[in-house]
Amino acid sequence: MPVNDKRKIAVVGVGAVGSATAYAVMMSGLVSELVLVDINRERAEGEAMDLAHGASFIKPIRIYAGEYEDCRDADIVVFCAGVNQKPGETRLDLVQRNYAVLKDVLVRLMPLEENGVFLMVTNPVDILTYAALRLTNLPPNRVIGSGTVLDSSRFRYLLSQYCQVEPRNIHAYVVGEHGDTEVPLWSLANIAGMPVQEFCCWRGVPCLNPDEITRRVREAAYEVIARKGATCYAIGLAVKRICESILRDENSILTVSGLVDGEYGITGVCLSLPSIVNRTGRARVLAVPLAPQEEEALHHSARTLKSITSQLDLP
Numbered sequence: 001m002p003v004n005d006k007r008k009i010a011v012v013g014v015g016a017v018g019s020a021t022a023y024a025v026m027m028s029g030l031v032s033e034l035v036l037v038d039i040n041r042e043r044a045e046g047e048a049m050d051l052a053h054g055a056s057f058i059k060p061i062r063i064y065a066g067e068y069e070d071c072r073d074a075d076i077v078v079f080c081a082g083v084n085q086k087p088g089e090t091r092l093d094l095v096q097r098n099y100a101v102l103k104d105v106l107v108r109l110m111p112l113e114e115n116g117v118f119l120m121v122t123n124p125v126d127i128l129t130y131a132a133l134r135l136t137n138l139p140p141n142r143v144i145g146s147g148t149v150l151d152s153s154r155f156r157y158l159l160s161q162y163c164q165v166e167p168r169n170i171h172a173y174v175v176g177e178h179g180d181t182e183v184p185l186w187s188l189a190n191i192a193g194m195p196v197q198e199f200c201c202w203r204g205v206p207c208l209n210p211d212e213i214t215r216r217v218r219e220a221a222y223e224v225i226a227r228k229g230a231t232c233y234a235i236g237l238a239v240k241r242i243c244e245s246i247l248r249d250e251n252s253i254l255t256v257s258g259l260v261d262g263e264y265g266i267t268g269v270c271l272s273l274p275s276i277v278n279r280t281g282r283a284r285v286l287a288v289p290l291a292p293q294e295e296e297a298l299h300h301s302a303r304t305l306k307s308i309t310s311q312l313d314l315p
């Protein structure tokens with residue numbers, strides 16, 4: 001990469017998720033500079049050292065532990081700071097603690113350079129994306145959440161296992177909240193243009209049970225947390241994928257979270273819908289046709305998020 005073609009990502013909060021994200025970004029060769037910030041300075045330094053010691057195996061990159069000032073000229077600031085779910089906790093249970101962390105960080109972090117994208121990962125990701133939008137006053141396309149990008153990948157993975165076809169050949173989205181009210185869009189799920197049930201018949205596998213797969217997608221994080229205490233690798237890859245689409249101006253369709261502005265009659269909330277992601281961030285939202293029960297479930301998701309958001313002292 002030419003020296004003057006600087007591409008920079010900042011990761012704020014380098015615990016399990018932030019460090020896995022940093023590793024995925026480093027491995028991708030997407031950026032020339034990666035800065036890590038954490039309230040625990042030693043943690044950030046340790047992660048930066050550990051990653052940088054692999055320099056001879058990857059494309060040239062400057063990795064360092066920094067301060068908030070070092071994040072301001074980043075193309076993307078990835079926010080992973082805060083507490084994670086403990087066994088038995090929902091993502092929504094984290095809201096007040098992580099909203100306090102967000103406010104604390106934004107005071108030090110802002111302003112971002114023109115065109116910088118703020119990418120929220122901390123949970124509850126939709127509510128904190130909305131809070132970040134209101135607290136920063138940045139344009140809505142530049143404040144996005146990782147949303148259900150991970151959930152859509154889990155959905156595709158489970159379908160791939162069942163249908164015996166590789167996940168990249170499956171088109172399937174999860175929309176709404178990244179959480180318990182999320183909505184897998186069965187009406188649109190297809191493999192090579194065939195509805196998944198039809199594909200199952202053709203493939204000679206028994207018809208699948210949508211309720212069972214929906215449950216496993218929704219409960220996926222709980223299953224991992226019950227066993228190892230946190231999820232990190234798949235979300236790290238999901239965040240890398242979003243960053244890739246932004247930095248390479250790909251116009252990829254990803255279910256990132258962002259402000260909903262009238263789609264399906266919903267306003268004033270951030271949640272995930274299939275969206276075109278490019279150098280401007282979340283460039284356009286696709287109001288794809290939904291089955292009536294999916295649309296109702298999406299409204300339920302929006303109402304749930306709004307009721308929690310209304311409890312925050314937002315400006």
Ligand SMILES: NC(=O)c1ccc[n+]([C@@H]2O[C@H](COP(=O)([O-])OP(=O)(O)OC[C@H]3O[C@@H](n4cnc5c(N)ncnc54)[C@H](O)[C@@H]3O)[C@@H](O)[C@H]2O)c1
Binds near residue numbers: 014038080094125
């Ligand atoms: N969006 C998703 O799909 C997704 C997936 C997995 C986890 N998460 C969320 O990501 C968040 C991080 O999870 P984790 O497992 O990495 O937690 P973790 O406890 O391992 O790491 C959190 C890090 O944030 C740092 N931190 C705390 N307060 C800070 C502050 N004020 N300023 C800077 N840094 C601060 C901590 O020092 C720690 O290093 C959680 O909210 C978790 O629920 C989101």
